[in-house]
Amino acid sequence: MIQVADTHDGADRAADLRAVLVDELRGRGKIATAAVEAAFRRVPRERFMPDGTDLTVAYGVDNSVVTKRDEHGVAISSVSAAYIQARMLEQAEVRSGMTVLEVGSGGLNAAYLAEIVGPQGRVVSVDIDPEVTARATTLLEQNGYGDRVRVLVADAEHGVPGEGPFDAVIVTVGAWDIPPALLDQLRNPGVLVLPLIMNGVTRTIGFRRASEHLSSTSAEVAGFVPMQGDGRHPDRVFLLPDGNGRNVRLSFDSGAPREISRLDGVLATERVERWSGVTIDNGVSFADLHLWFAWFLPGFCRIAPDEGTDLAAERRWFPFGVVSGAGFAYLAVRPAAEGEGAEFGARAYGPDGQRAAASMVEQIQAWDRDGRHTEPTFHYWPVGSDPSLISADAPVMDKTHGVVTISWP
Numbered sequence: 194m195i196q197v198a199d200t201h202d203g204a205d206r207a208a209d210l211r212a213v214l215v216d217e218l219r220g221r222g223k224i225a226t227a228a229v230e231a232a233f234r235r236v237p238r239e240r241f242m243p244d245g246t247d248l249t250v251a252y253g254v255d256n257s258v259v260t261k262r263d264e265h266g267v268a269i270s271s272v273s274a275a276y277i278q279a280r281m282l283e284q285a286e287v288r289s290g291m292t293v294l295e296v297g298s299g300g301l302n303a304a305y306l307a308e309i310v311g312p313q314g315r316v317v318s319v320d321i322d323p324e325v326t327a328r329a330t331t332l333l334e335q336n337g338y339g340d341r342v343r344v345l346v347a348d349a350e351h352g353v354p355g356e357g358p359f360d361a362v363i364v365t366v367g368a369w370d371i372p373p374a375l376l377d378q379l380r381n382p383g384v385l386v387l388p389l390i391m392n393g394v395t396r397t398i399g400f401r402r403a404s405e406h407l408s409s410t411s412a413e414v415a416g417f418v419p420m421q422g423d424g425r426h427p428d429r430v431f432l433l434p435d436g437n438g439r440n441v442r443l444s445f446d447s448g449a450p451r452e453i454s455r456l457d458g459v460l461a462t463e464r465v466e467r468w469s470g471v472t473i474d475n476g477v478s479f480a481d482l483h484l485w486f487a488w489f490l491p492g493f494c495r496i497a498p499d500e501g502t503d504l505a506a507e508r509r510w511f512p513f514g515v516v517s518g519a520g521f522a523y524l525a526v527r528p529a530a531e532g533e534g535a536e537f538g539a540r541a542y543g544p545d546g547q548r549a550a551a552s553m554v555e556q557i558q559a560w561d562r563d564g565r566h567t568e569p570t571f572h573y574w575p576v577g578s579d580p581s582l583i584s585a586d587a588p589v590m591d592k593t594h595g596v597v598t599i600s601w602p
């Protein structure tokens with residue numbers, strides 16, 4: 194094991210790993226510009242990690258490192274993975290001389306930003322948690338960025354009074370909605386990058402402001418710690434008992450069925466299944482299918498079975514389900530009839546299990562026909578937007594401060 198150390202060897206090793214990381218991020222298309230590359234080459238990533246973090250973990254492309262958990266053990270602060278930090282900096286189109294806001298502090302991303310905007314620019318980093326801002330302030334000072342980043346305690350739901358306007362805002366925490374106060378502080382045109390949670394599925398979206406509304410220019414798959422404070426939006430969670438003292442947890446972002454009690458006892462009923470004929474090659478991502486479900490499958494939920502339930506014992510299942518009347522179905526795969534890949538389908542329980550499975554399979558087929566291989570674009574329309582600007586046939590998702598529409602060509 195290689196430990197972070199201030200020895201000459203440790204510093205050399207970190208520099209080597211930094212170079213490898215940059216090459217990998219370039220190779221994977223996460224770093225695209227010279228400015229982001231230079232920032233990743235300069236900032237000593239390991240020095241912003243918790244003490245004792247293995248150097249190889251600090252420089253892993255996909256590793257996020259938890260820095261704080263709540264009383265239930267849920268991660269509430271972390272150093273984001275290198276791939277998503279790089280990608281968000283690119284999505285934000287940050288350039289020399291800009292004024293940029295980072296929501297969610299930690300130090301590392303603010304240091305990258307400081308490198309990119311340079312001495313003519315300005316970086317403000319806010320966090321709701323004073324412990325996080327204190328740590329970020331110390332780390333930025335220790336690493337020479339103290340006078341280039343202003344770190345403040347603030348709940349992003351209320352913007353950052355006295356600061357802005359910003360050319361770019363990068364939100365590094367899962368957001369269910371876009372706070373109007375933050376939008377008010379974004380220049381027009383300006384770029385807002387945020388991990389937007391849409392019916393339980395997150396996309397880190399690069400939005401360009403066009404007058405009062407926002408249009409996406411990019412979207413990336415990523416997970417983030419949840420928003421705290423006045424903008425938090427907890428899921429509604431139901432436990433589906435299996436009759437043996439174990440449960441399958443169903444989490445609904447919005448639109449939880451009103452008569453969820455109709456599911457009582459369904460896990461004890463005979464399981465049924467339906468197959469879609471839609472296949473996927475091994476190792477190919479189907480994250481877009483989850484997003485499709487989130488938008489187009491009524492009753493969609495995320496699921497987590499306790500160890501020991503039949504569902505957990507199944508070798509290949511995915512944490513997505515649907516409730517329809519007195520039926521519950523979940524996404525499953527089986528080996529494809531031909532070739533090496535897998536076929537998607539649904540397994541279901543309850544008197545309406547066939548109906549629930551059919552609704553899921555119908556959307557798998559719709560995704561295969563209309564959504565697969567194409568990138569959706571997103572628009573955000575704050576409350577008060579001119580309704581005539583919103584395409585009448587665009588699918589709409591309601592938020593508190595506006596609506597999101599999607600166009601999936």
Ligand SMILES: C[S@@+](CC[C@H](N)C(=O)[O-])C[C@H]1O[C@@H](n2cnc3c(N)ncnc32)[C@H](O)[C@@H]1O
Binds near residue numbers: 420
């Ligand atoms: C993933 S961490 C930030 C990582 C950081 N940008 C970095 O590069 O290391 C997310 C942070 O968002 C903060 N946060 C959560 N809700 C917030 C809110 N409403 N306003 C501001 N910060 C918030 C959390 O305290 C947490 O520290």
